[in-house]
Amino acid sequence: MLCGSMTIGLYFSFAGNKQRTKEEYLLGGRRMTTLPVCLSLFATFQSAISLLGTPNEVYTYGTMCVYDIVATALANLLAIVTVLPLIYPLRITSVNEYLALRYDSACVQVVGALLGIISSLSYMTIALLSPALALEPTAGVPLWLSIIIVGGVGTIYTTLGGIKSVIWTDVFQTVFIFAGAFTVLIKGTMDVGGIEKMWRTADSAGRITLDEINFDPRVRHTVWGVTFGAMVYWYSSFYTQSSIQRILSTRNEKVVKNVYLFSIILYTVYISVLVTTGLLLTAYFHVTKCDPLAAGFITNNNQLVPYFVVLTLRFLPGLSGLYISTIFSASLSTLSSGINALAANTVEDFISKFIRDKPESVMTSITKCFVCFYGLASIGLAYIAKELQGPVTQMTFVAVGAVSGPLLGIFLLGASFPQANYVGALVGCAVGIVVSFxxxxxxxxxGNPPATLPSGPTDQCSIENVTALFTNYSSVMSAQHEHSIRLTTMMPSVDFVPQLQARDFSIFDVSYIWNPLLGVLSTMVVGLLTSLVANCFMSNRLRTEAKFLFPFCRRFWHSSMNTRGADMELN
Structure with missing residues (x-):
């Protein structure tokens, strides 16, 4: 898999015009078609975080996360009627160029770029680190080696081949992602005695929960929370550079529309497989009567999936390596897309005015240097953050959502209200960041910790079985780790359900799923009010062109402003 990814990068580095122009390097000459862009967009945002985190989410909290499918479908449909007609016709390179055009302010553009960089680096760090943390104790792959391999290979082929190599390696890696996921699902289902038994066992263990309709925002996952809270999160991803760069690399708007529609199908299949894998974990550990987390064989619930993979695929030597390739593929796709996007942001939003008169070859070389820089920075950040603990899906949602919420608020403010100006955008964004963070x-x-589901049985757990299982992974069973296992297995098994404290409503008890929406609303409300006040004191008010508004807003404000005599320029 690693060799294949590197080969694709080398091919696009030396094929055709050798990525000599900035547009070819960053946008593939705007000639990409539906299938590769769709698979690349999928691989970018469905990283190792979801591969490891979604089954763990189901095992720990139940299946309410399945409504993420609805959230993603709604976000994609919304993007078709908003993002596509707003951004694509502008023919820009960086998504933050829209902010500069809409608000007539380089300051807003820089703020948007900085927030995007913070969000992308946070996402890449978790995407690069989470599989390394999971594979070290379960498959014997040293953490530093995982980070360097994924980070190094991704940085090299992205630097050499540009966006074309990123997109086509994403296609190649998506094949590995689905191959590994389906292999584990099929073999694991056979081991537990079939789908029906898996479902009954998971249901009796309390993992199948689909009817939580509580309107209390403090409940971790509800139908409304996951559907609408996660929809805002996924919708915000369509305003990131990684997403916009793929959209702008396509031939026409019809291709973009197909990308969004096909992504719904792809994501539905993917999440269905991962949720079923979470049920499979439950059934397997209950049938074998050995919960590795409760028994102390693993120390972090993010290690559940790799541990299970080594268990269920050990019948054929080397087959578990397919799933390791799956995890590495997912990390590679996220890293390569992220560093390519960050380089585009840096060149277009920060230094473009200084190199505007330089030859295309020089501009492309500078862009490649930034790709390499961000790749090395991601490797360093991942290693620094190696003490990361907790559900990776939730940590990613919070870390990225706290930034992407206010950033989305700036875009929605400008695209919805012609009255919005740069003062309102900056003040609203500042307030949104304070609220979100x-x-x-x-x-x-x-905040009150959420209640986890009871752990599985440990009746048949023994240190001898685990030692025998990992005979070929000697690095896993270090003396220190074996000592901790012996201490843990001597202790009686207990449920790890925290007792929630009864107390008055607190904003800190609100579910993490609503955090991006809080950032969006606070940014837009404060931004609009500030803009209205600032307009009263501004002698040269900004004339908002219709092309910078959502299509449905153009029609609304055109009618409204014609009757009120406001100064809006309609092209």
Whole structure:
């Protein structure tokens, strides 16, 4: 898999015009077709975080996360009627160029770029680190080696081949992702005695929950929370550079529309497989009567999936390596897409005015240098953050959502209200960031922890079985780890359900799923009010062109402003 990815990068580095122009390097000459762009967009945002985190989510909290399928479908449909007609006709390279055009402000563009960089680096760090943390104790792959292999290979082929190599390696890696996921699902289902038995066992263990319709925002996952809260999160991803760069690399708007529609099908299949894998984990550990987390064989619930893979695929030597390739593929796709997007942001949003008169070859070389820089930075950040603990899906949602919420708010403010100006955008964004990060940090420090489902049985667990299982992975069973296992297995098994404290409503108890929406609403409300006040004191008010508004807003404000005599320029 690694060799294949590197070969694709080398091919696009030396094929055709050798990525000599910036547009060819960053946008593939705007000639990409539906299938590769769709698979690339999928691989970019469905990283190792979801491969490891979604089954763990089901095992720990139940199947309410399945409504993420609905959230993603709604986000894609919304993108067709908003993102596509707003961004694509502008023929820009960086998504933040829209902010500069709409608000007539380089400051807003820079703020948007900085927030995008923070969000992307946070996402890449978790995507690069989470599989390394999971594979070290379960498959014997040292953490530093995982980070360097994925980070190094991804940086090299992205630097050499540009967006074309990123997109086509994403296609190649998507094949590995689905191959590994389906292999584990099929073999594991056979081991537990079939789909029916798997379903009955998971249901009796309390993992199948689909009817939580509580309107209390403090409930971790509800139908409304996952559907609408996650919809805002996924919708915000369509305003990131990684997403926009793929959309702008296509031939026409029809291709983009097909990309969004096909992505719904692809994501539905993918999440269905991962949710079923979570049920499979439950059934397997209950049938074998050995929950590795409760028994102490693993120390982090993010290690459940790799541990299970080694168990169920051990019948054929080397087959578990397919799933390791799957995890590495998912990390590679996220890393390569992220560093390519960050390089585009840096060149277009920060230094374009300084190199505008330079030859195309020089501009392309500078862009490649930034790709390499961000790749090395991601490797360093992942290693620094190696003490990461907790559900990776939730951590990613909070870390990325706290930034992407206010950033989405700036875009929606400008695309919805012609009255919005750069003052409102900056003030609203600042307030949105304070609200988002304040709620996220406060929830982490002072919020009630969510109740987890009871752990599985440990009746048939024994240190001898685990030692025999990992005979070929000697690095896993270090003396220190074996000592901790012996201490743990001597202790009686207990359920790890925290007792929630009864107390008055607190914003810190609100589910993490609503955090991006809080950022969006606070940014837009404060931004609009500030803009209205600022317009009263501005002698040269910004004339908003219709092409910078959503299509449905153009029609609304055209009618409204014609009757009120406001100054809106319609092209």
């Amino acid at each position: 304040g709620q996220a940090i406060g929830a982490f420090k002072y």
